[in-house]
């Protein structure tokens with residue numbers, strides 16, 4: 001059931017890239033689908049001086065640029081207001097409070113407020129403290145804080161940030177965004193697992209040999225060199241998106257589909273992660289950095305030549321790892337993860353590889369049949385494929401691979417606001433299931449910190465993979481030594497049924 005959706009949304013960082021590319025188009029999509037009532041308003045906050053008209057025009061431009069349409073846009077943008085405000089300046093919050101109260105009254109928003117921090121993380125603590133001390137959180141309705149990644153740089157900084165935001169908001173009021181949790185097929189993992197009698201009995205170490213999660217990108221670091229130099233692929237992708245997918249694949253069925261039950265099952269997965277530290281990091285994790293190369297017939301430069309990147313940078317742009325979950329269900333089953341920039345293609349896929357049957361009775365009996373695979377296509381195409389063996393039509397008893405495919409017809413472009421749209425809606429609806437709880441964040445940092453600590457001490461011989469490839473050879477060797485190989489992401493494409 002939908003909760004009270006009336007709310008005043010305050011976007012801090014309203015002139016920034018995230019607001020323009022994701023947040024405004026997502027709000028528009030909610031508006032055009034009738035999921036926002038007329039009782040909503042947005043106050044955008046950033047330093048540069050803008051009139052309300054100029055701000056509304058920038059919202060309109062962002063929507064048109066992202067979606068290519070503008071039906072009822074004038075009505076939509078009439079809900080947007082702007083305040084020029086330096087978030088480090090205490091005095092600005094007093095006028096913001098007055099402004100918010102006027103807007104609240106004008107639209108009858110029942111004192112409901114969502115504070116969306118679409119700004120650099122160093123400001124998160126300061127803003128949260130001011131919101132409380134200057135009375136912006138003293139409301140008669142709900143108050144919610146939406147906070148963007150990165151949530152800290154390591155466990156220590158994440159704890160400090162959490163302490164600051166917890167002075168103004170309770171855990172239930174904090175919505176930590178992980179945009180992968182807004183992706184259609186990531187949300188589908190739970191349904192595929194728990195709504196099908198054929199999968200759940202097999203979903204364990206008796207029947208599954210390994211699970212592979214690949215999230216590859218074609219793009220390089222682009223203009224984000226400054227941020228990425230302090231982050232690298234481990235913090236940028238593994239600590240959050242990749243580990244969240246591991247948790248969804250590995251968790252036990254929750255006793256019911258409530259936020260707390262699902263989160264607590266995910267936390268149990270994080271608690272079961274085998275810690276990897278010191279020299280053993282070499283046996284479990286591989287890092288890489290892209291050199292120059294060719295992608296889609298274009299010559300691209302090495303990471304070290306990207307803007308705002310150190311010419312001797314040791315930041316990793318690729319990570320592959322073997323994650324072990326030491327619990328009854330998963331003991332012995334490797335979860336291989338792989339993510340990187342400037343790889344062969346943009347693709348996020350999960351491959352669940354089932355164990356081989358005990359013996360092959362069919363065709364070339366000295367060889368094993370293809371293993372059964374369940375492939376979950378997260379993006380760009382969305383769907384699932386089950387790889388089976390069946391008899392060739394007309395043939396004798398020769399087994400060949402057949403694929404049962406389901407494709408979502410609403411395949412969307414990569415990095416669309418789709419995920420943000422769902423997450424914004426969930427937040428307005430008070431559903432925090434697809435946001436990360438502090439415990440998940442903390443366990444995940446604690447796992448990742450041990451790896452980065454070892455990497456900091458060890459020399460990296462970078463660059464070690466060419467742009468346009470699937471990463472360094474060591475990533476292949478990681479699986480080969482266990483008797484596996486990475487399933488090629490291209491060959492696993494889902495057949496799109498129209």
Ligand SMILES: NC(=O)C1=CN([C@@H]2O[C@H](COP(=O)(O)OP(=O)(O)OC[C@H]3O[C@@H](n4cnc5c(N)ncnc54)[C@H](OP(=O)(O)O)[C@@H]3O)[C@@H](O)[C@H]2O)C=CC1
Pocket residue numbers: 012013014015016017018019021045046047048085086087088117118119120121148149150
């Ligand atoms: N862009 C993306 O695709 C993604 C971004 N994120 C995260 O979202 C957050 C925002 O990123 P992004 O939009 O790219 O960043 P940008 O640098 O594009 O935008 C930053 C915003 O903050 C405002 N700002 C900066 N300093 C102040 C200040 N002192 N007081 C008030 N406003 C200020 C800027 O406006 P002005 O200069 O006018 O003050 C601008 O609106 C970051 O945490 C990032 O990690 C996460 C995932 C994806």
Ligand SMILES: O=C1O[C@H](COP(=O)(O)O)[C@@H](O)[C@H](O)[C@H]1O
Pocket residue numbers: 217236237348414415
């Ligand atoms: O969070 C991030 O995700 C994007 C990849 O997101 P996707 O939805 O396009 O798969 C990544 O490019 C970026 O570095 C990272 O910060």
